[in-house]
Amino acid sequence: MTIRQFWIDPYQSRLRTRVGAVAGDRVTLESTIFFALSGGQDSDQGTIGAIPVLEASKDGFEIFYQLPEQHGLAPGQEVEVAIDWPRRYRLMRLHFAAEIVLELFLRVLPGVERIGSHIAQDKSRIDFAWPENISPLLPEIAAQANAIVASDFEIRTGFDDEPNQRRFWEIDGFSRVSCGGTHVRRTGEVGPIRLKRNNIGKGKERVEIYLTS
Numbered sequence: 385m386t387i388r389q390f391w392i393d394p395y396q397s398r399l400r401t402r403v404g405a406v407a408g409d410r411v412t413l414e415s416t417i418f419f420a421l422s423g424g425q426d427s428d429q430g431t432i433g434a435i436p437v438l439e440a441s442k443d444g445f446e447i448f449y450q451l452p453e454q455h456g457l458a459p460g461q462e463v464e465v466a467i468d469w470p471r472r473y474r475l476m477r478l479h480f481a482a483e484i485v486l487e488l489f490l491r492v493l494p495g496v497e498r499i500g501s502h503i504a505q506d507k508s509r510i511d512f513a514w515p516e517n518i519s520p521l522l523p524e525i526a527a528q529a530n531a532i533v534a535s536d537f538e539i540r541t542g543f544d545d546e547p548n549q550r551r552f553w554e555i556d557g558f559s560r561v562s563c564g565g566t567h568v569r570r571t572g573e574v575g576p577i578r579l580k581r582n583n584i585g586k587g588k589e590r591v592e593i594y595l596t597s
C-alpha cells in the first residue's frame with residue numbers, strides 16, 4: 385500500500401521515494417505526495433523522475449500513475465516526485481471552501497441531499513437535490529463562510545479508521561467530517577470567497593464557489 389504522504393504533510397511538493405510495481409505504463413510508488421482524484425478533488429499534476437504523469441487513479445488502497453509508455457522506470461528505482469504546487473494549493477483552498485459551504489447548507493436546509501461535488505483549480509461546486517431556488521440563501525451563507533475564514537480557525541485532521549484509511553477533519557465547535565482529501569491547516573488560508581447559483585435542471589441546485597484572492 386502506498387504511503388499517503390499528502391495526508392501526513394499536505395504542503396509537501398517534492399518527495400524522494402522508490403518506484404513500487406511497474407505494469408506497462410502504470411507504476412505505483414512506495415510513498416506519494418501526488419493526490420489521485422477522489423471525493424471530487426481533482427488529481428494533482430506533476431512528474432515522477434522528471435516524467436510527466438498522464439493520469440493518477442485510486443484503486444482500493446493503491447494509487448496508480450500512468451506515464452508515457454517508454455518511461456523506463458523499474459521497480460525499486462529511486463525517483464523524485466514533484467507536483468504543481470500553486471495548482472494543488474488552489475485545490476486545497478477551494479476544497480476547504482466547499483467543506484465550509486456544505487456544512488452551512490446542511491444547517492440551513494436540514495435533510496438536504498448532496499448529489500455531487502467537484503473541486504477544480506478555478507472553482508468548486510456542490511450539487512443538491514432540492515426543489516427550490518437556493519439564490520435567496522446565498523448572501524447569508526457567504527457571509528457566514530467568510531466569517532469562518534476571517535476567524536482563522538485551526539483545522540485538525542487525522543484517522544477515523546486507520547486500517548481502512550478513513551480520514552476526518554475537525555474544527556472545534558463547528559464540525560467534524562469524514563474526508564480523504566488534502567486540507568489546509570487554518571480556515572484563513574482559504575481567503576474570501578464568493579458564491580454563485582447555477583441552474584442545472586428541475587429539482588437540482590448547484591452552488592459554485594470562487595476564491596476572490
Ligand SMILES: [Zn+2]
Binds near residue numbers: 483563564567
Ligand atoms: Zn475534505
